[in-house]
Amino acid sequence: MRSTALALLISLVSSPALAQQRAALAFVSNEGSRDISVIDTRTNRVVATIPVGVRPRGIQASPDGRRVYVALSDEHPNATSRGDAIAVIDVATRRVVARYAAGSDPEQFAVTPDGARLYASNEDAGTASATDLRTGRVLATLVVGIEPEGVAASPDGRWIYVTAETSNTVSVIDARANRVVTNILADLRPRAAAFSPDGARAYVTNEVSGTLMVVDTRTHQVLRSVELERGEGKPVGVVVSPDGARVYVANGAASAVTVLDARTLRQVARIPVGRRPWGIALTRDGRRLYAACGLANEVHVIDTATNRVVARVPVGNRPWGVAIAR
């Protein structure tokens, strides 16, 4: 009895060694309530709420799972202030431990696989900025399309893809030189991008066309574009399964997640979820998909083996994005 209590007490004490044994946590950015909901993925319950005071949107975990980065914007989209930043949440203590400057109105970003750099889109400036995560210094500011939005880093860290909603473009940044090497013409209002685990393909959602576009990352050429939900789904979030076999797309207007065969791009399942799913994230083993349903104020959890919703987790107001940290 006593030893059980002691064991419990020890397990509650946070230490790096024990952090590896903890269940994965899902961090959800709530744009409306200006906080972050933390969901324990074993119980699918909210175990903490972290206030951030301003609008949080883009959210990503560091590769080692110890930190979660979240893009914060103040109420003045065309001016840089203290409110515009990338906040760093320490996963163990669930506290904001640092803030990085990332230009004005940062919305989306990607962390390089080595965890060393962060590339963010500055929506109102039409730029993407590269930040050194060790020093917090902005290394480069690059001109991309108008109203940049989605940012994705290739698994080898070589390429950064940045979508731009008004220009209908995807800018390709060579991360070794921090230069835009080419621009890809997308369909209407490209939103999010995701690479396949082998890095050979990139998938881009186009909100107004209602399409998913596939890019050959060797040539940065569009291979094809497929309509989802008859073109009316307003797709936003996209993720690829760890084995590369499945692509998941959140269709905001259709309140459904589409599951596609990555090879044929045929729809293999359509999963109704809560209203306006935008941000989606997979657990590292690919067995659960978490979808932030903005107008339902819930995160819906999908079992990817059965393609069914297995939990609905009430979170804050207007959940926007979700990131899974170990």
Next chain:
Amino acid sequence: MPAASAQQPNGDTLRIGLVLPDSAARTPAMASAARGVVMGAEEAARSAALFGRTVRLVEGADAARLVGEGRVLALLGGFGDAECRALGGLAQARGVVFVDLGCAGDALRGRECRRASFHVAPSAAMRAVASALAGVAGGGVEMWDTRLERFGADQLNQRFRARFGEGMDSQGWAGWFAVKMLWESALRARSAEPAALLRYLESDAAQFDGHKGRPLSFRPWDHQLRQPLYVAAPSADAPVEVPRAQPGADESSREVLDRLGTPREKSECRMGEARPGDRLRGE
């Protein structure tokens, strides 16, 4: 009017002509449209630079001169049906594209339609249906509203306000959209030749984002832009968007938007019956 640079090959430059009197003689609607066109051209130039291309805007009151010396491939303007008739005729005769920013006349899309003319401005028929659909007393029918927020509308409104110190209205949106639409057509058609632009604009592939949440396109039978409109009552907080999709109905954006205006079977436009001698440059 700046002299055209002879070194610029046409394929890399889209030259657009805005037909307007001098600033002093402009109505508020013309001034708004001009602001929209200027911002549209600035943004199109930024987007074009990503692909090593150029967008050039030339302004003047003399449309024939813009087409001749200015070497424009498209004319923007039209703030009264008579002017749209004249500009549509000139564009047709000289083999360039004309984009109507402000004429509502149904006949311009009907008996008097021309293959070279494309109407961003909504027709009187569209306005009438929007008004009856909306159920808002005393509301004006608009293409745009400074209070719109969804689908990046807030971004567009903020960009316009930052650029000009005032809100974007319907005419501002029409001017901005017309340039964006022309530039994207040239890029996707891989040609800035008027004939290629026209063929692209008439094709099923031609779809545009105007920050209204639906793909916008031109009706092939009368070259009218399909677009949601907004009815704003003076007392209301936010404008009402029309048409709205029927709940539960499985309609495409095109089907929804075609509820505004003249359907194909009722159209009096005979686009294919171009007069002899009517040719577009590049054909």
